Amino acid sequence: MSIINKLLNIDQRIIYAALFIALAYPILSPVMLPMDIQGYSQQAFDFSDSIPEGSIVIFEGGLGAATYPQGGPGMVVQIYHMLTKGVKIVFFSIGTEQNFWTVRAIETALGKLPPGTPAENGVDWVHLGYVAGGEAGVGSLVNDIRATITSDYYGTPIDDIPLLEGVNDASSFAAVLWWGGSEGSMPYGIRQISVPFGIPITGMSTTNEVPNFSPYISAGQLQGIFGGVRGSAEYEYLMRLPGPALGQAMATNFGGLLWMILVILGNVFYFIQRTRGEE
């Protein structure tokens, strides 16, 4: 077997080891490389930044155990961003597991807030908890909150929550923030809240799902999107709030570069093999 054939049939464990080193090194020994901001992220940030102080936004927390590491840091920054701007937030989740990660993100964001920032549960934010029924559940919630749920995640009756006084449908919200992760549920927010009530929407999805939502962005139905860990890192960078996503984005740099080098090498070896007429 020629050297080219050997290289083309390299043991996959060597590739795994190389990728592991490429991903682990920047996390264990942080290296900051320059980074530019994607158009979609900038659009989502500009939109979030334009939400007026004192308004109320509805926030779907759809990150699960698998997607929280990449989207969680960005979700924390989004909550921080809204609360420091004086925007009130109504959280809910359409997944049982996602419900818990939403609580985690809220608690992390509250821990990062500058002293004196108003962030009282029930006044500045409320978490409605898990809403069953998928898209139909979202439709039900935003058309009649009290008909859909009777108490929030912490068991407080809806009518005892000051933030929800006079709020019973989506017409009271200024924006929709949909952190759907890999749920693929962003269109629920567009179809059930944004379009019927005329409320702009932005949010986050995993990197691989961003192309699914690009038609909505080009149609103006979605105000940009934070994609994956890079989106989270860009949000941290734009908010000047360094967090775990910036470190992970550097790992993505090294992993992505290794992937590109391997694909180039694979093709170079393949063409040499073909030129030599080897099988």
Place this chain on the structure above:
Amino acid sequence: MILEHFFPMPDVVTGFNITMRSFTTIVSAAALMLGVIFLTISHARTISQQKSGWYYSIFYMISLLITVGLGLLSVRNENFLWIYDNMTSPTGAALYSLTAFYITSAAYRVFRARNWNAAVLLITGFVVLAMLIPIGGILLPPVVPLGEWFRSYPSSAGFRGMIMGTSLGTMGLGVRVFIGRQKEHLGVREERRGVE
């Protein structure tokens, strides 16, 4: 409900639709519980009949008992949340991360310009990935406008077609279910219906 999306409807219709949507949330929550019950019955059967891999079902049973037990005490219980923080989160993240290893190894072996179609896929994939990695735009500046063009035009157009296709397909399926032409969801298989 479909008409409500396109035309203003009287309050009585809107009110009825709201009630129907509330029903959906209740039925969905009940369906979740039914799913857990049937899954548990299936695992219990696997253990009792000692089918292949029956010992994995024991792990399911233990996990279910612990999670349900702690959850019934309180979903805000520290022990219950400990499971999420220290077991569900690392396991979920690890499973998701494994795809990076498989994809990299597969890309090295398979992602080759074997013909013109494969070459187009290779170049497009390369440009989009170079655009997506944070340093890509700094190392290779042209990949940013090129990648964003790919994402905003050919990719958007493809996905838009897919969205329309699946929406029409879903509506068609809904109509077939309504008029009784589609019975697979009731457990009636096509070949059996042929016999009947």
